[in-house]
Amino acid sequence: MDWVASVAQKISRLDELQETMAWLRRGIAHVQAAGEARALTALLVACRPLETRAQQIANVRLAAGQALQRYSGQVASMQFEARMFMSRRLDAEAERARTENRIADPDFWGDAVVGQAHPLQQNIEEIDASLRMIERRLSELDHQRSRADAECAAAIHACTADLNRLCGASGAGGAGGATGGAQTVGFRAPELPPVDILSIALMSPEQVGDWWKGLSQAERDRLQQQYSLFVGNLDGVPFEDRIEANAVTAKRYIDDDGISAAEKQYWQQVIDGEVQLVVLDKQRYRIVEMLGDIGPETSQVITYVPGTTTRLEDFANGDAKRVPVHLETQFPDAVFFVYKDFPSIGWADNLDEAGLARRGEQLAAFGAGAIGTDARISDLPQAAVGYSAGMTVVAASEMHGAAFDQVVSLGGSYVPDGWTPRSGTEYSDIRYDGDLLNALDEYPQFEGLNTIHGMPEIFTPFHLESPLPGESRPDKHGRLGKGVDANQPALELLEDRLRVELP
Numbered sequence: 347m348d349w350v351a352s353v354a355q356k357i358s359r360l361d362e363l364q365e366t367m368a369w370l371r372r373g374i375a376h377v378q379a380a381g382e383a384r385a386l387t388a389l390l391v392a393c394r395p396l397e398t399r400a401q402q403i404a405n406v407r408l409a410a411g412q413a414l415q416r417y418s419g420q421v422a423s424m425q426f427e428a429r430m431f432m433s434r435r436l437d438a439e440a441e442r443a444r445t446e447n448r449i450a451d452p453d454f455w456g457d458a459v460v461g462q463a464h465p466l467q468q469n470i471e472e473i474d475a476s477l478r479m480i481e482r483r484l485s486e487l488d489h490q491r492s493r494a495d496a497e498c499a500a501a502i503h504a505c506t507a508d509l510n511r512l513c514g515a516s517g518a519g520g521a522g523g524a525t526g527g528a529q530t531v532g533f534r535a536p537e538l539p540p541v542d543i544l545s546i547a548l549m550s551p552e553q554v555g556d557w558w559k560g561l562s563q564a565e566r567d568r569l570q571q572q573y574s575l576f577v578g579n580l581d582g583v584p585f586e587d588r589i590e591a592n593a594v595t596a597k598r599y600i601d602d603d604g605i606s607a608a609e610k611q612y613w614q615q616v617i618d619g620e621v622q623l624v625v626l627d628k629q630r631y632r633i634v635e636m637l638g639d640i641g642p643e644t645s646q647v648i649t650y651v652p653g654t655t656t657r658l659e660d661f662a663n664g665d666a667k668r669v670p671v672h673l674e675t676q677f678p679d680a681v682f683f684v685y686k687d688f689p690s691i692g693w694a695d696n697l698d699e700a701g702l703a704r705r706g707e708q709l710a711a712f713g714a715g716a717i718g719t720d721a722r723i724s725d726l727p728q729a730a731v732g733y734s735a736g737m738t739v740v741a742a743s744e745m746h747g748a749a750f751d752q753v754v755s756l757g758g759s760y761v762p763d764g765w766t767p768r769s770g771t772e773y774s775d776i777r778y779d780g781d782l783l784n785a786l787d788e789y790p791q792f793e794g795l796n797t798i799h800g801m802p803e804i805f806t807p808f809h810l811e812s813p814l815p816g817e818s819r820p821d822k823h824g825r826l827g828k829g830v831d832a833n834q835p836a837l838e839l840l841e842d843r844l845r846v847e848l849p
Contacts, residue, residue: 406508413501420494425629428487435480439655442473446820478698484689485701488630546580551715554582570594578626581715585624585640592626593617599628612662624683624716631689633658634712635667637674637682640720646680646727647717648673648844649750651709653734653757653827656686668829669733669756669837676841681723685709688739702762706742713748727751729844733827734783735759737798744768754843755805756836757781757826758798765796767804774843775805776836778812782823808843810835 549557558566569577570591577583578591596616599605605613615621625634638644650670652660660666661684670682687708688701718724729752732740737758744750745765755775767773775798777783784799798805812822813835825833 402508406505410502410505413498413505417494417498421491421629424487424491424494428484428629431480431483431487435477435484438473438476438480442470442477445469445473481689481698481701488689491629549582551582551719554580555584555719558583558587575627578623579632581711582719585622585636585716585720588624589619589622589636592623593619595626596623606659606662609659609662625687625712628658631658632687633661634687635661635684637667637670637684638678638680640681640722643679644681644723644726646677646729646844647683647723648677648680648729648731649683649685649709649713649717649740651685651730651732651736651739653732653736654759656736658686661686665827669731669827669833669840672830672837673841673844677844683712683717685712687712699762702738702742703745705739706744706748706762707746709739709743710746710748713743729754731756731840731844732758734823738762741765744771752844752846754840755798756840757783757823758805759783760786760795760797761801763796772846773805774808775799775802776808776810776826776839776843778817778822778825778836779809780812780819780822781826782819785819808839810839 546554546557561569566587570587571594574591574594578588578595580588583591593616596613600610600613600617612621616623616626622636623633624636625632627633648670650667650673652666656666664671666686667684670684674680674682688705713728717728728750730740730743730748730750731754732738733756737753737755738760740748740750740753740758741761742765744753745762749768750771752772753774755773755777757777758775777799781799783797786795786797787800799807812825813832814821814825817825826836827833830837
């Protein structure tokens with residue numbers, strides 16, 4: 347009968363499963379009314395492939411659900427442990443700061459104790475040992491999170507492939523990208539886009555840019571809304587689109603338990619478009635804020651890397667960006683990137699060559715993959731300003747291919763072993779006389795460090811008197827990261843250096 351043939355044809359159309367079942371119900375009613383046993387037998391035979399394929403789909407969806415449930419449990423456990431260790435780190439850093447302040451007593455810095463061990467130095471060493479242990483565990487958790495991400499992505503990728511295979515036989519689209527089989531059967535993977543995420547992750551930033559351009563505006567909007575964490579940190583996606591995606595991510599963070607009023611206000615500024623984030627991932631300590639707008643008048647790119655102990659909270663309260671915020675008023679034709687792509691740095695981390703290399707590699711990758719793929723700014727003069735340990739990260743990035751026309755150290759710490767100045771780059775060092783980091787040369791545990799202030803033949807020295815006579819060494823160093831009210835001499839000199847016409 348005609349209706350039996352029609353049902354048999356529609357059985358293979360899994361993308362119209364509900365319509366098929368409606369046909370089946372009408373067909374069964376017709377058979378029952380007519381008492382046509384032969385037609386009923388034909389119908390049941392036609393139903394078997396549908397029943398088998400429906401069970402296969404159910405199994406795939408179950409596997410995907412189990413993978414996501416397992417991933418959710420892993421992330422929750424790692425987040426709990428990370429919060430515990432970050433709290434312990436804050437306590438240890440606070441205790442270290444209190445001890446440093448006691449050591450910073452003017453009597454300690456007199457000639458009488460140069461080269462001698464201070465009674466409180468053992469406390470510092472014990473705290474540093476504790477901080478190293480904490481940072482090792484946080485680094486392990488970061489690697490565990492990366493492995494969990496990759497395992498979940500692989501599981502979802504496999505499930506998507508299975509669904510595409512099951513739907514592809516009926517013309518449902520095969521490996522149909524963002525509109526493939528997984529979407530057809532109604533499957534959604536939270537935080538993982540309905541595209542082949544592994545393939546996208548393996549693309550070069552240039553390939554990502556081509557892929558993004560090939561999407562419709564509706565597809566881009568959907569990805570920004572549903573998969574903001576993925577899009578907002580993907581090199582090759584235009585900065586404007588990353589900013590929009592990260593504003594969506596901020597809507598999640600603003601409701602986190604235990605955040606400060608300053609952080610809550612900061613996320614609201616991101617949501618409202620008052621703050622532009624081109625990188626944002628709290629769990630990986632990643633945040634890069636862009637100051638200024640990219641346009642035809644843009645003539646310079648300045649990357650600013652803040653110093654030791656900088657945390658995400660310092661972006662919220664403004665401490666991390668006081669220098670670039672001031673510079674933005676003096677260089678309206680420049681675009682600034684305030685860069686933090688690693689956990690808070692302590693001095694113990696600065697002596698970790700492997701960790702330092704990783705941080706430098708990440709900064710170099712941002713320069714090549716994000717700045718370097720934006721044709722509007724990729725060929726403009728590039729400057730890097732590193733404050734304190736931020737300068738060490740800048741130097742490490744040069745060892746991984748970063749290329750700046752100008753590098754300015756603000757009380758920079760040191761350069762890693764094996765670093766050499768890049769031909770064509772102009773290097774400067776700005777600090778107040780008696781900066782705390784100058785004291786590194788006085789202690790045997792720092793012997794062999796290539797300190798910035800110890801390389802005047804490479805880093806042209808510009809050393810200033812502190813605006814506060816008799817100021818302690820730690821305060822002189824801390825002043826370099828402040829705004830114009832407290833740091834005018836250094837900022838005026840920094841402005842002059844950034845205006846230098848390079849050959």
